[in-house]
Amino acid sequence: MEVEEQEATTPAIAKAPEIDVDKATKDIVFEPNAGPQTDFLASTEQEVLYGGAAGGGKSYAMVADPVRYFNNPSFRGLLVRRSTEELRELVSVSKTLYPKAIPGIKFMERDKTWVCPSGATLWMSYLDREDDVMRYQGQAFSWIGFDELTQWATPYPWNYMRSRLRSTGKSGLPLYMRATSNPGGPGHTWVKKYFVDPCPPNEPFWATDESGEVITWPQGHSRAGEPLFKRRFIPATLFNNPYLADDGMYEANLLSLPEHQRRQLLEGDWSISEGAAFTEFNYKDHVIEPFDIPRSWTRFRACDYGYGSMTAVLWFAVSPSEQLIVYRELYVNKKTASDLADLVLDLEQEDRIKYGVLDSSLWHKRGDTGPSLAEQMIMKGCRWRPSDRSRGSRIAGKNEVHRRLQIDDLTDEPRLVFFNTCRNIISELPTLPLDKNNPEDIDTNSPIDHGYDALRYGLMTRARSHNIWNYNPTASRSGFQQADPKFGY
Numbered sequence: 308m309e310v311e312e313q314e315a316t317t318p319a320i321a322k323a324p325e326i327d328v329d330k331a332t333k334d335i336v337f338e339p340n341a342g343p344q345t346d347f348l349a350s351t352e353q354e355v356l357y358g359g360a361a362g363g364g365k366s367y368a369m370v371a372d373p374v375r376y377f378n379n380p381s382f383r384g385l386l387v388r389r390s391t392e393e394l395r396e397l398v399s400v401s402k403t404l405y406p407k408a409i410p411g412i413k414f415m416e417r418d419k420t421w422v423c424p425s426g427a428t429l430w431m432s433y434l435d436r437e438d439d440v441m442r443y444q445g446q447a448f449s450w451i452g453f454d455e456l457t458q459w460a461t462p463y464p465w466n467y468m469r470s471r472l473r474s475t476g477k478s479g480l481p482l483y484m485r486a487t488s489n490p491g492g493p494g495h496t497w498v499k500k501y502f503v504d505p506c507p508p509n510e511p512f513w514a515t516d517e518s519g520e521v522i523t524w525p526q527g528h529s530r531a532g533e534p535l536f537k538r539r540f541i542p543a544t545l546f547n548n549p550y551l552a553d554d555g556m557y558e559a560n561l562l563s564l565p566e567h568q569r570r571q572l573l574e575g576d577w578s579i580s581e582g583a584a585f586t587e588f589n590y591k592d593h594v595i596e597p598f599d600i601p602r603s604w605t606r607f608r609a610c611d612y613g614y615g616s617m618t619a620v621l622w623f624a625v626s627p628s629e630q631l632i633v634y635r636e637l638y639v640n641k642k643t644a645s646d647l648a649d650l651v652l653d654l655e656q657e658d659r660i661k662y663g664v665l666d667s668s669l670w671h672k673r674g675d676t677g678p679s680l681a682e683q684m685i686m687k688g689c690r691w692r693p694s695d696r697s698r699g700s701r702i703a704g705k706n707e708v709h710r711r712l713q714i715d716d717l718t719d720e721p722r723l724v725f726f727n728t729c730r731n732i733i734s735e736l737p738t739l740p741l742d743k744n745n746p747e748d749i750d751t752n753s754p755i756d757h758g759y760d761a762l763r764y765g766l767m768t769r770a771r772s773h774n775i776w777n778y779n780p781t782a783s784r785s786g787f788q789q790a791d792p793k794f795g796y
Contacts, residue, residue, distance in 0.1 A: 347365075347485075354538045365487035366400065369487050379480060387452070437464055447473045451483070585709065585739060590733070597726045608660060608663045619636070622654075633729050635654065638731045648689035702747050736758070
């Protein structure tokens with residue numbers, strides 16, 4: 308009896324109401340494709356790049372992203388393209404989407420501004436020149452979007468507009484910057500360094516500056532030393548867009564392009580840029596996971612020094628198959644020669660460095676007395692020999708890089724690989740531009756050639772393995788040049 312009374316008083320479990328799917332979905336005006344497009348719209352990081360191959364649905368996602376805030380009267384958004392002609396495409400897409408999503412929304416043609424019934428606004432504008440950002444001085448936005456980010460040659464517009472990203476009152480709105488882009492374009496290198504290089508795709512990471520250092524709160528702030536904000540890179544390909552992928556015709560058009568353009572626009576490959584000197588470089592082939600290098604392998608280093616610009620030092624190991632492995636890098640600026648020597652020696656305490664090669668100009672005397680910069684480092688115990696600066700050495704060095712990047716017929720591996728921890732040289736090498744006036748050389752005015760010069764110095768030493776099992780009696784060279792006491796060893 309007690310059991311029956313207990314059962315009678317037990318509340319019944321409520322059943323979920325039946326959902327009329329057709330009725331529930333009839334008013335949907337935009338539904339993102341599963342995968343990258345959905346991930347982009349769901350991202351919460353302050354700065355997100357939706358980048359990769361052409362036809363991935365990037366621009367449509369960019370237009371759709373701010374709609375969620377259109378009912379908030381405090382929302383102020385800005386969506387930009389490089390030119391007015393390019394802006395027309397975004398305006399056209401927005402005119403097909405916004406009136407359906409927000410009844411009563413109006414587009415002001417003269418100002419290229421959407422005005423919502425709530426009072427929320429979205430400006431659609433262009434930034435043709437870098438100083439065009441001054442038009443927004445004093446303005447405040449909670450959402451800023453850059454469509455085709457690599458069309459801007461430098462990060463200045465992106466960095467400046469970050470200063471316009473600020474909360475307006477007690478709106479409760481998050482502060483976002485969003486970007487889309489294909490690989491290639493004048494800004495390929497800096498966009499890649501900001502978004503692609505620091506972390507594997509789809510993983511949030513702390514934002515870094517041009518040197519690769521995490522951006523932190525400044526000294527004196529209550530949060531000094533803490534990272535400022537996070538970024539994220541979301542890759543996409545044509546095949547993430549079913550509306551284009553299923554047809555096959557667009558894919559066929561992309562397949563017909565030259566190799567570097569095909570890799571960029573079809574495969575979404577950021578490791579190559581148009582006009583690049585070293586199109587052979589492929590991340591899959593030339594970048595490897597670090598491993599414990601046997602102590603018996605020959606190791607050496609090479610350096611391109613600069614105080615006001617950048618100093619790059621690369622460390623090499625030679626495998627028994629004569630493959631060169633770049634296993635460590637050091638990129639610093641505003642370091643004296645003596646300070647650099649200390650840094651280098653500290654990093655290689657556990658290494659057995661056979662020799663080092665340094666830009667030969669550092670042996671030039673500074674005045675009538677005192678040691679040269681190279682001698683200052685040698686006196687610290689950091690030993691070097693001068694790089695090859697003979698006539699034609701630049702071209703010979705470039706050709707050696709090409710040769711080393713090729714796949715060896717015997718080993719089926721490239722002759723030069725990089726540990727994936729060497730992020731700067733990995734980012735720099737595939738984007739180095741050719742000299743337009745001398746296609747046999749790279750552009751010497753490129754600001755990103757420091758690691759390349761160190762690489763070239765190292766490769767021209769013709770270092771060889773000393774593994775007896777790989778001794779080649781027909782080889783004409785024993786490896787590197789005879790030691791010279793004046794170079795410190």
